[in-house]
Amino acid sequence: MAYPTQMGFQDAASPIMEELLYFHDHTLMIVFMISSLVLYTISLMLTTSLTHTNTMNAQEVETVWTILPAIILILIALPSLRILYMMDEINNPSLTIKTMGHQWYWTYEYTDYENMTFDSYMTSTNDLTPGELRLLEVDNRMILPTELPIRVLVSSEDVLHSWTVPSLGLKTDAIPGRLNQTTLMASRPGLYYGQCSEICGANHSFMPIVLELIPLKYFEKWLLTML
Amino acid sequence: GRRFGARRAREAEGILYIALSLQHLSCWTPFKLLGILDVENIPCARDSVLYGSLGSVVAGLGHFLLTSRIRRSCDVGVGGFILVTLGCWFHCRYNYAKQRIQERIAREGIKNKILYESTHLDPERKQTNSNSSN
Numbered sequence: 001m002a003y004p005t006q007m008g009f010q011d012a013a014s015p016i017m018e019e020l021l022y023f024h025d026h027t028l029m030i031v032f033m034i035s036s037l038v039l040y041t042i043s044l045m046l047t048t049s050l051t052h053t054n055t056m057n058a059q060e061v062e063t064v065w066t067i068l069p070a071i072i073l074i075l076i077a078l079p080s081l082r083i084l085y086m087m088d089e090i091n092n093p094s095l096t097i098k099t100m101g102h103q104w105y106w107t108y109e110y111t112d113y114e115n116m117t118f119d120s121y122m123t124s125t126n127d128l129t130p131g132e133l134r135l136l137e138v139d140n141r142m143i144l145p146t147e148l149p150i151r152v153l154v155s156s157e158d159v160l161h162s163w164t165v166p167s168l169g170l171k172t173d174a175i176p177g178r179l180n181q182t183t184l185m186a187s188r189p190g191l192y193y194g195q196c197s198e199i200c201g202a203n204h205s206f207m208p209i210v211l212e213l214i215p216l217k218y219f220e221k222w223l224l225t226m227l
Numbered sequence: 228g229r230r231f232g233a234r235r236a237r238e239a240e241g242i243l244y245i246a247l248s249l250q251h252l253s254c255w256t257p258f259k260l261l262g263i264l265d266v267e268n269i270p271c272a273r274d275s276v277l278y279g280s281l282g283s284v285v286a287g288l289g290h291f292l293l294t295s296r297i298r299r300s301c302d303v304g305v306g307g308f309i310l311v312t313l314g315c316w317f318h319c320r321y322n323y324a325k326q327r328i329q330e331r332i333a334r335e336g337i338k339n340k341i342l343y344e345s346t347h348l349d350p351e352r353k354q355t356n357s358n359s360s361n
Contacts, residue, residue: 008265022324025269029316032264033309040305044298 001193010167017169093151101161101174104203136193141212145219150184162197186213271319279312
């Protein structure tokens with residue numbers, strides 16, 4: 001989960017998010033080198049007393065600073081496209097869950113076998129028990145099995161919302177009248193937090209998402225208690 | 228005897244000082260190069276930057292010793308840093324990606340071996356069958 005003064009991503013809990021972290025590291029190193037070069041060039045410009053007022057052409061340097069950025073962009077684009085297509089792979093989900101956004105709570109529908117629906121409201125600060133996280137805890141978490149591909153269909157009953165879980169690399173807009181699909185596969189059990197990511201009114205900041213990922217046998221036991 | 232005892236006391240004091248320092252280090256804030264590159268946690272980042280720094284110093288100093296031109300040597304040093312860092316980075320990340328793939332294959336192999344043991348899908352059983360048929 002997020003911590004104060006955080007600058008980077010949260011730890012990955014799904015293979016796609018791991019790939020995104022590696023891609024981010026790769027791109028950041030390239031950006032770091034370019035920034036170093038630019039900073040050095042600026043420092044050179046500021047510390048020279050030489051001037052050159054009659055440049056007519058500069059074929060060599062123009063060739064270099066056309067081809068080199070093209071190569072850098074290809075080096076960034078290829079891993080990016082690879083991850084983009086990886087996110088769209090067909091993976092035969094074992095479970096389908098519908099997530100409906102409301103003002104200002106989420107509804108989760110597990111309708112594969114029986115008709116099970118529940119709402120997920122934020123726990124207000126006054127009702128938190130010691131150790132719980134302010135503005136992130138909910139009364140009913142979305143409980144899912146680990147290491148299984150799960151299809152999540154996201155939509156909204158009123159205005160635009162966005163269902164986000166950063167540690168799984170998920171962000172899907174909830175648009176009224178439209179079904180958006182995303183696939184989720186958590187590598188390890190745990191609690192994963194997210195918050196609504198599309199402005200939706202007064203309590204937009206107060207409709208969090210909490211995923212509780214548990215092993216399959218415990219998920220089945222939980223399902224039986226709920227049905 | 229007294230001198231030996233005093234030496235022992237100094238050693239104990241030194242060990243205590245190191246232990247306390249290590250305890251203090253546990254609440255050390257993470258270090259980020261230029262505020263953006265987390266060299267502690269990104270795989271290959273620390274090695275690449277260190278090799279790049281070494282390459283920069285060697286290239287810059289070597290150029291200066293050969294030519295005695297300060298500005299050009301600084302340019303060579305910076306260029307060396309960028310090239311060596313990027314070279315080490317891509318080489319290390321490529322090997323790291325290959326290693327991850329091999330780890331995944333090994334992990335799947337171990338999982339499947341336990342899962343399929345003594346069934347018709349057991350790869351070791353298929354291998355012994357083919358050996359016996361040969």
